[in-house]
Amino acid sequence: xxxxxxxxxxxxxxxxxxxxxxxxxxxxxxxxxxxxxxxxxxxxxxxxxxxxxxxxxxxxxxxxxxxxxxxxxxxxxxxxxxxxxxxxxxxxxxxxxxxxxxxxxxxxxxxxxxxxxxxxxxxxxxxxxxxxxxxxxxxxxxxxxxxxxxxxxxxxxxxxxxxxxxxxxxxxxxxxxxxxxxxxxxxxxxxxxxxxxxxxxxxxxxxxxxxxxxxxxxxxxxxxxxxxxxxxxxxxxxxxxxxxxxxxxxxxxxxxxxxxxxxxxxxxxxxxxxxxxxxxxxxxxxxxxxxxxxxxxxxxxxxx
Numbered sequence: 001x002x003x004x005x006x007x008x009x010x011x012x013x014x015x016x017x018x019x020x021x022x023x024x025x026x027x028x029x030x031x032x033x034x035x036x037x038x039x040x041x042x043x044x045x046x047x048x049x050x051x052x053x054x055x056x057x058x059x060x061x062x063x064x065x066x067x068x069x070x071x072x073x074x075x076x077x078x079x080x081x082x083x084x085x086x087x088x089x090x091x092x093x094x095x096x097x098x099x100x101x102x103x104x105x106x107x108x109x110x111x112x113x114x115x116x117x118x119x120x121x122x123x124x125x126x127x128x129x130x131x132x133x134x135x136x137x138x139x140x141x142x143x144x145x146x147x148x149x150x151x152x153x154x155x156x157x158x159x160x161x162x163x164x165x166x167x168x169x170x171x172x173x174x175x176x177x178x179x180x181x182x183x184x185x186x187x188x189x190x191x192x193x194x195x196x197x198x199x200x201x202x203x204x205x206x207x208x209x210x211x212x213x214x215x216x217x218x219x220x221x222x223x224x225x226x227x228x229x230x231x232x233x234x235x236x237x238x239x240x241x242x243x244x245x246x247x248x249x250x251x252x253x254x255x256x257x258x259x260x261x262x263x264x265x266x267x268x269x270x271x272x273x274x275x276x277x278x279x280x281x282x283x284x285x286x287x288x289x290x291x292x293x294x295x296x297x298x299x300x301x302x303x304x
Contacts, residue, residue, distance in 0.1 A: 040088070040135070041087070041091075044088045044091040044092050045062075045063065045066070045091050047091065047092060047095060048062030048063060048091035048092060048093075048094070049062065049063070051094050051095055051097050051098065052094070054097065054102060054106075058185065061094070061181055062091050062094055063091070064181040064234040064238070065090040065091075065174065066091045066177075067087075067234075067235075068090075068177035068180060068181060068234065068237075069089070069090040069174050069177040070086060072173050072177060072214065072217060072221065073086045073087075073170075073173055074245070075217050075218075075220075075221050076173070082170070085141060085142055085145075085170065086145065086170045088136075088142055089142045089146055089149075089170055089174060090174060092130065092146060093126070093146050093149050093178060094122065094126070095125075095126045095130065095146070096121070096123055096124065096125030096128075096146070097122050097125075097126075098125070098129065099121070100118055100119060100122055104118050104119065107189075108188040108189055109189070120150075120158050120159070121159075123147050123150055123158070123159055126143075127146055130143045144168050144171065145168055145170035145171045146171075147159070147171075148160070148167055148168055149171045149174040150175065151163070151167045151172075151175070152175075152210075153167070153172070153212070154209070157209075167211075172211040172214055173214060176211075176214055176215060179209070179210070180198055180218070180234075181234055183198040183201055185234075192231075194230040194231060195229070195230050195232055199219055199223070202218060202219055203215070203219060221241055224241075225237055225240035225241045225244055226240065
C-alpha cells in the first residue's frame with residue numbers, strides 16, 4: 001500500500017527526481033535510488049535517536065518532531081517532495097546538540113547566561129555539521145530548516161532574528177512540532193503538560209512564536225484526532241492523526257485554517273521545486289533545548 005497516496009497528498013508522478021539523484025523513468029534505476037533514499041531516511045532517524053539518547057527524557061523527541069512535522073506539512077497541502085524534506089529535517093533538527101556539553105544538556109537547575117549561549121548555538125552547529133552534505137542543501141533546504149527552527153514569527157528568535165515569512169516554511173513547521181513535543185514530555189527541570197494545556201499554549205503563542213496560520217492548522221489537526229486522554233503520548237496522537245486522514249480523506253482543496261489560508265499563503269519566498277525524497281513512509285503505515293519555547297501563560301520556559 002502506498003501510504004502517502006492513501007494519506008491524501010496527491011498523485012505520484014510518472015517520472016520523478018529524488019533526493020539521491022536526477023530524474024529517471026520508474027524502473028531499475030528508480031528502484032535503486034529508492035533504496036538509497038530509504039537508507040538516507042533510516043540514517044537520519046538513527047542520528048536523531050543518537051542525539052536523543054544523550055538525555056533519557058528525550059528518548060523519542062526527534063522521531064516525534066519528524067512525524068508531527070510530516071503530518072502538519074501534509075495538512076498544509078505541501079507536495080511529497082516538501083513533506084519528505086521536512087520529515088528528514090525533523091529527525092535531524094537537534095543534531096547540533098552533539099556540540100553541547102552533556103552537563104549543560106542534562107542540567108536540572110536553571111542555566112546561567114553562558115550555558116544558555118551554548119544551548120542557543122545548536123541550530124548553527126547543526127547547520128555546520130550538515131553543510132558539507134550536498135543532499136541536505138540546495139533545493140531540499142534541509143540545512144536551512146535546521147538552522148532556523150528556533151526563529152520566531154515576531155522576530156525575537158535565533159540565530160538570525162528572522163520574522164514572518166522570511167523564516168523558511170519548513171523551519172516554521174519544525175518550530176511548532178518541536179515545541180508541542182517538548183510540552184508533552186517530562187524533563188529534568190519540569191513536568192509534562194497535559195494535552196489540553198499544550199494545545200492552549202499553541203494558541204497563546206500564535207502570532208508571536210508561531211506562524212498563526214500554521215498554528216491554527218496544528219490545533220485543528222490535534223483536536224480532530226479526538227484523543228480524550230490528557231496524558232496521552234505524542235505517538236498516539238500521530239497515529240490517530242494519520243488514521244483520521246486516511247479514513248476521512250480531505251477534498252482536493254486542503255483544509256482552510258484561519259484567515260482563509262491556502263497552501264499558496266504558506267510558500268517560502270522565491271520557492272523552487274524540491275526534488276523528491278522517497279521515504280519508507282511511502283511504503284509503510286506506519287535534554288534541554290532552547291529558552292525560546294516560553295510558556296507565557298505560566299511564565300515558565302521550555303528548553304525542549
